[in-house]
Amino acid sequence: MREVFDDVERWRAGGHRIAVARVVGLEGSGPRDPGATMVVNDAGEVAGSVSGGCVEGAVVTAALEVLDGSRERGVISFGYSDDEAFAVGLTCGGTIHLYLEPLDW
Amino acid sequence: MSAVDHLLSDTLRDTLRADRPVALATVIDGPGLGAKLLVRPGEEPLGTLGDADLDRVVARDSLAELDAGLTSTRHYGAHGEARERDVTVFVESFAPAPRMIIFGAVDFTAALARAGKLLGFRVTVCDARPVFATPQRFPMADEVVNDWPDRHLATVADRLGPRDAVCVLTHDTKFDVPAIVGAVATGVGYIGAMGSRRTHAARVERLREAGLTDADLARVMAPIGLDIGSRTPEETAVAVCAEIIANRSGVAAPNLRDGTGPIHRPAGG
Numbered sequence: 001m002r003e004v005f006d007d008v009e010r011w012r013a014g015g016h017r018i019a020v021a022r023v024v025g026l027e028g029s030g031p032r033d034p035g036a037t038m039v040v041n042d043a044g045e046v047a048g049s050v051s052g053g054c055v056e057g058a059v060v061t062a063a064l065e066v067l068d069g070s071r072e073r074g075v076i077s078f079g080y081s082d083d084e085a086f087a088v089g090l091t092c093g094g095t096i097h098l099y100l101e102p103l104d105w
Numbered sequence: 106m107s108a109v110d111h112l113l114s115d116t117l118r119d120t121l122r123a124d125r126p127v128a129l130a131t132v133i134d135g136p137g138l139g140a141k142l143l144v145r146p147g148e149e150p151l152g153t154l155g156d157a158d159l160d161r162v163v164a165r166d167s168l169a170e171l172d173a174g175l176t177s178t179r180h181y182g183a184h185g186e187a188r189e190r191d192v193t194v195f196v197e198s199f200a201p202a203p204r205m206i207i208f209g210a211v212d213f214t215a216a217l218a219r220a221g222k223l224l225g226f227r228v229t230v231c232d233a234r235p236v237f238a239t240p241q242r243f244p245m246a247d248e249v250v251n252d253w254p255d256r257h258l259a260t261v262a263d264r265l266g267p268r269d270a271v272c273v274l275t276h277d278t279k280f281d282v283p284a285i286v287g288a289v290a291t292g293v294g295y296i297g298a299m300g301s302r303r304t305h306a307a308r309v310e311r312l313r314e315a316g317l318t319d320a321d322l323a324r325v326m327a328p329i330g331l332d333i334g335s336r337t338p339e340e341t342a343v344a345v346c347a348e349i350i351a352n353r354s355g356v357a358a359p360n361l362r363d364g365t366g367p368i369h370r371p372a373g374g
Contacts (some may be wrong), residue, residue, distance in 0.1 A: 001129075002199065004117045012111070022193045024133055024178055035176045035197050072191055073139050098197060099133040105113045105152075 003070035004039045006026050006055050007043040008103065019063035024075065028094035031043040041104065050098060054078075059098065066100055073101035113143050113152050120145060124201045124227065128167040129173075130154065134193035136183060144168060154194070158184040163194055169197045174268065195340065202227040203268035206245075206261070208254045208284040210237035211277035212300065216338035217272060218246045220346045231257045234278065241352040254284030258291065267294035270349050272329065274299045289321040291332050295349045297329035301368060326352070334370050 001022070011018055023036040031052035038048040038056065040063035050059060055078045065071035079095025130142040134240050137155035137332075144167040154160055161187030170177065172328050177198045182189030205226035214230055222245055231250040232238035240249045250257055252275075258265075271288040276299060285308075288296045289347040300308060300373075305327045310311040312322060328349045330344030331351065344361075351358035361368055 001117065001197070002121050005121070009115070022195070022197070030254070033176070034178075034195075038343075075133055085317075099131065101139055103111075103114060104109065 001035070001039045003039045004037055004048040007045075008039055011039075011045070016043060016045075016062050017067050018042075019100060021059050021063060021098045021100045023096060024099045025096075025097035026094060027079070028097050030094040032096075039064075040064065040067075049080075051096060055098075057094065059060045059100070068083055068104055070083055071100075073099075076098045113141055116143055117342065125240070126171050126201055127199045128132055128165050128171040129197045129199070130163045130198075131195045132137055132192055132199075133178070133195045135191050137192065140159055142167070143175075144171070146171070156184055159192065161185065161198070167198075167299050170196050171200065174200045188252050200268070203270070205227065205272065206231060206263065206268045208232065208271070208273045208280060209299075210239075210242065210247055210278075211248075211274050211275050211276065213338045215243055215245065216342040217345055218243055220267070220339075220342035223267075224346055227310070229257075232275070255287040258284070259289035262287075262291045263275055265291040265293040267292065268353070269293045270295040272295070272297050272345060274329075276300055276304070278311050279309055281308055282315055285312055285325055286315050286317065289317060289324055295352050296325050297345060297348065298325055298327040299306070299329045300327060302328060326360060326362050328368050332361045332364045332366070333366075334357040336369060 003055050008018060019040050021038045023032055023034050024094055036050050038050045038059060039061050046060060050054055062071060075097055076094060077097045117129060126146055128144045130140055132140045132154055139154045140154045142150050142154050142160055142163055143152055150164045154163060179194050180190040181192045181198060183191045203226050203254045205221040205236055206229045207217055208231050210232035218228045218230060220225045228246045229248040229250060230238055230246045231252060231254045235251045238249050238251050243249050261342060271293050273281055273284045285298055305308050326348060330341060333344050335341040335344040
């Protein structure tokens with residue numbers, strides 16, 4: 001979270017709405033620890049990261065859905081071992097759980 | 106949007122910028138999804154998870170997690186009961202940046218200060234000689250202090266813990282001995298001291314005279330750094346930082362201290 005506040009501040013000053021995704025859990029091998037944070041604004045700009053680049057694209061899509069109201073806030077998971085998983089996953093074979101929400105707090 | 110709308114994130118941002126400890130608890134599953142509690146030592150929690158008893162239990166657990174530097178997902182009953190799973194709470198700890206204190210404003214100091222910053226340390230350069238220790242020479246340091254090592258350590262001793270590092274680069278027993286004696290009196294996780302094996306053998310005699318025990322001396326990594334054939338100040342800084350990481354993680358790595366060969370190998374060797 002620490003590393004994205006400069007961007008959050010700038011985006012808020014520009015009137016953007018923002019979604020935030022945070023790693024809340026990992027199973028097996030994963031590149032970033034819980035707490036790793038990515039923010040996405042309603043123009044599709046991105047700051048921070050939640051993996052080694054494996055799932056960021058899918059997280060941006062989900063974040064934009066949260067901002068346009070077509071997706072509820074909540075936990076989303078990526079990884080081949082999860083039935084709910086997206087088509088994308090971590091190349092290292094682990095499962096990553098993210099909590100995605102609008103930055104409305 | 107007014108600032109009031111973002112009280113929690115603004116408070117989190119300001120607390121992080123002040124390098125003060127804070128934990129953020131978020132309901133990520135169950136009733137009150139998205140509700141938050143911002144917890145800071147010595148202050149009333151901000152926000153609510155929607156239940157006063159749950160708030161109380163989560164605030165207590167968050168302070169404990171923060172103290173241990175842990176970030177984790179926890180489960181509670183709707184009113185904070187243990188061993189129930191109605192509510193899932195993600196507790197994220199933001200501990201202040203670990204500290205690296207470098208004694209000695211020498212050739213190697215700037216490179217180590219830069220490497221320390223890269224690893225997220227809050228870096229202090231301390232030297233008793235004001236001519237050498239200036240912010241102009243060490244613009245990458247968070248703080249440049251003109252003081253004797255033992256006096257400076259006494260002012261920060263209670264803030265040094267397992268994540269912090271003291272690196273003694275002075276090469277001069279007049280400064281090395283008080284720096285190492287001062288460092289072993291703290292809970293600092295890493296103590297390293299520069300100098301050849303011969304220099305260190307002489308220094309150990311002085312340290313014993315100053316009252317250090319075998320257990321105290323076992324905490325001192327000297328010669329400082331991993332044995333990776335470093336030659337330049339920058340390569341030496343990498344060797345020191347790698348040793349700090351290896352000591353913290355407990356992974357076996359070839360420390361110069363535990364080897365016997367020359368510290369500096371021939372070029373290309």
